[in-house]
Amino acid sequence: MAAPIRILLAKVGLDGHDRGVRIVARALRDAGMDVIYSGLHRTPDEVVTVAIQEDVDILGVSLLSGAHMTVFPKIFERLRQQGADDMIVVAGGVMPDEDVAALKAMGVKEILLQDTLPQVIVDTLRRLVAERGPR
Amino acid sequence: MRPALARIYRLAGRAHIVGITGVPGSGKSTLVGKLAQKLRARSMRVGIVAIDPSSPYSGGAILGDRVRMSELATDSGIYIRSMATRGATGGIARAALDAVDILDVAGFETVIIETVGVGQDEVEIARASHTTVVISAPGLGDQIQAIKAGILEIADIHVVSKCDRSDANRTLTDLKQMLTLGTAGTAAKEWITPVIATSSVSGQGIDELLDAVGRHRHVALATELGAQRALAIAEFRLQKTAENLLLGRYAKIVVENSKPLALRLMRREGDPYTLADELLNSSLQTEHEHDARSKIA
Ligand code: B12
Ligand SMILES: Nc1nc2c(ncn2[C@@H]2O[C@H](COP(=O)(O)OP(=O)(O)O)[C@@H](O)[C@H]2O)c(=O)[nH]1
Ligand SMILES: [Mg+2]
Numbered sequence: 001m002a003a004p005i006r007i008l009l010a011k012v013g014l015d016g017h018d019r020g021v022r023i024v025a026r027a028l029r030d031a032g033m034d035v036i037y038s039g040l041h042r043t044p045d046e047v048v049t050v051a052i053q054e055d056v057d058i059l060g061v062s063l064l065s066g067a068h069m070t071v072f073p074k075i076f077e078r079l080r081q082q083g084a085d086d087m088i089v090v091a092g093g094v095m096p097d098e099d100v101a102a103l104k105a106m107g108v109k110e111i112l113l114q115d116t117l118p119q120v121i122v123d124t125l126r127r128l129v130a131e132r133g134p135r
Numbered sequence: 136m137r138p139a140l141a142r143i144y145r146l147a148g149r150a151h152i153v154g155i156t157g158v159p160g161s162g163k164s165t166l167v168g169k170l171a172q173k174l175r176a177r178s179m180r181v182g183i184v185a186i187d188p189s190s191p192y193s194g195g196a197i198l199g200d201r202v203r204m205s206e207l208a209t210d211s212g213i214y215i216r217s218m219a220t221r222g223a224t225g226g227i228a229r230a231a232l233d234a235v236d237i238l239d240v241a242g243f244e245t246v247i248i249e250t251v252g253v254g255q256d257e258v259e260i261a262r263a264s265h266t267t268v269v270i271s272a273p274g275l276g277d278q279i280q281a282i283k284a285g286i287l288e289i290a291d292i293h294v295v296s297k298c299d300r301s302d303a304n305r306t307l308t309d310l311k312q313m314l315t316l317g318t319a320g321t322a323a324k325e326w327i328t329p330v331i332a333t334s335s336v337s338g339q340g341i342d343e344l345l346d347a348v349g350r351h352r353h354v355a356l357a358t359e360l361g362a363q364r365a366l367a368i369a370e371f372r373l374q375k376t377a378e379n380l381l382l383g384r385y386a387k388i389v390v391e392n393s394k395p396l397a398l399r400l401m402r403r404e405g406d407p408y409t410l411a412d413e414l415l416n417s418s419l420q421t422e423h424e425h426d427a428r429s430k431i432a
Contacts (some may be wrong), residue, residue, distance in 0.1 A: 004194060004195060004221075005221075017353045025197050026197070027196050028195065029190055029193060029195035029196055030190065030192070030193045030195060031193060031195060032195040033195045034189075034195060034198060034217075034219050035195065035196065035197045035198065036198045036199075036203070037197060037198070037199050037215050038201065038202070038203050038205075039201070039202035039203075042205070042208070043209075044206075045209055046205075046208035046209050046397045049164075049208055049209050050201065050208060050215075053214055053215060053216060053217075054215075054216065054217055076286060078159060108222050
């Protein structure tokens with residue numbers, strides 16, 4: 001049996017919107033993944049540390065506060081410092097279209113915004129892990 | 136993977152392994168977080184293996200224990216690893232004991248295992264830890280939930296959590312009464328199972344609990360208790376590993392071979408016991424043939 005996909009779902013900063021991330025957590029569990037939830041109000045530093053300690057395949061950040069353009073650069077900087085730049089990073093929540101391209105250029109592999117069907121999220125994450133290949 | 140783990144196992148053995156069990160919601164994760172903070176204040180490095188149940192339907196899991204330990208996130212003296220049970224009964228994930236060894240070898244002086252907290256088989260934690268802490272919480276229905284789960288006897292230390300709540304006294308009194316009747320603690324003469332009231336809200340009892348854990352370790356090392364426990368732990372580990380290897384090796388063959396036998400069972404041409412015997416024998420046979428072939432090849 002192949003090991004299940006492990007993902008950290010993280011909420012960063014003052015963003016208190018957790019309805020979406022909870023729905024995503026359930027959908028991923030029901031798709032057979034091991035989901036670690038960070039809880040609210042984590043710092044980029046904490047999130048990266050947890051992702052590394054938990055040896056996750058994917059770091060998924062849920063942001064509805066509008067702080068994504070300051071949060072993601074910090075996350076990538078920290079990942080680089082920790083030698084974990086191969087981590088798959090994805091984003092979800094509320095982000096304006098004009099920021100999406102910039103986030104992708106930064107290294108966010110996929111950005112799945114409001115009204116994305118759970119099955120689409122599951123399929124996307126599976127594809128990303130398959131594309132990365134075995135570790 | 137296996138050669139690395141083999142080397143690690145032989146190097147391990149220095150850490151003090153503390154098992155924490157109690158029904159879901161009894162405050163295990165929160166308490167583990169507080170204990171870890173205190174241990175850090177005493178300059179000890181702490182490893183934590185936190186186990187949550189896998190969904191029996193999808194095999195997936197939501198591992199949420201960390202949420203309650205968030206103060207610890209970036210302290211390099213603390214390492215938290217979450218794990219899913221993945222079908223293992225007994226409240227301990229199969230890989231959890233390997234993870235404990237790794238943390239041990241990495242120099243974490245105390246390694247805490249937080250179990251799932253459901254079912255009769257929780258007793259396994261007592262065969263995986265040097266010191267077992269059983270938590271009972273007020274306000275979760277039954278006065279003492281651990282009675283139902285049958286885990287009172289495995290406690291080296293009893294904790295009544297959430298003692299900031301007014302109904303905690305009832306739980307405390309009930310538990311103490313059961314202890315005096317001799318039904319709620321390990322029966323060893325060297326060690327008297329204490330009952331400690333803690334609150335992760337006010338901080339009450341956390342130091343006392345840590346001291347008790349330290350004393351238990353001390354007593355174990357100074358008496359027969361430690362060696363007995365160590366042997367029991369080794370025995371359990373060996374049996375568990377053998378069981379897993381057996382399952383891994385034969386499960387597939389058993390599944391493959393079961394079709395024709397199931398047909399006979401359905402027609403009531405045989406009974407489940409006889410046919411299961413036959414299934415196991417034929418599976419062992421298949422496995423031997425397979426071995427022989429691969430040796431020739
Ligand atoms: C419900 C809601 C609230 C609730 C939140 C309840 C809760 N516990 O979650 C309450 C009322 C508390 C609230 C408060 C506030 N809110 Co509000 N809120 C919303 C609202 C209406 C819906 C959010 C929601 O739950 N959607 C449903 C879920 C299922 O969708 P979702 O979270 O987007 O998740 C989906 C996807 O994004 C994706 N996804 C999400 N996370 C992840 C993660 C990964 C890894 C992946 C792959 C996918 C993924 O999957 C989900 C399913 O498709 C939005 C408007 C909107 N259109 O989004 C505003 C909105 C997010 N809120 C907003 C604001 C401003 C606030 C407040 C600051 C208001 C105030 N002045 O007090 C406060 C801040 C609270 C705080 N501490 O953060 C703004 C944010 C503006 C911005 N980003 O620039 C929004 C966009 C409204 C607006 N148009 O102005 N809010
Ligand atoms: N009043 C009170 N609530 C607590 C205490 N410890 C934990 N809780 C709450 O009990 C619930 C379950 O806690 P958790 O640590 O997740 O329990 P676990 O499932 O056993 O790991 C949470 O809502 C906690 O906030 C405590 O000491 N006092
Ligand atoms: Mg817990």
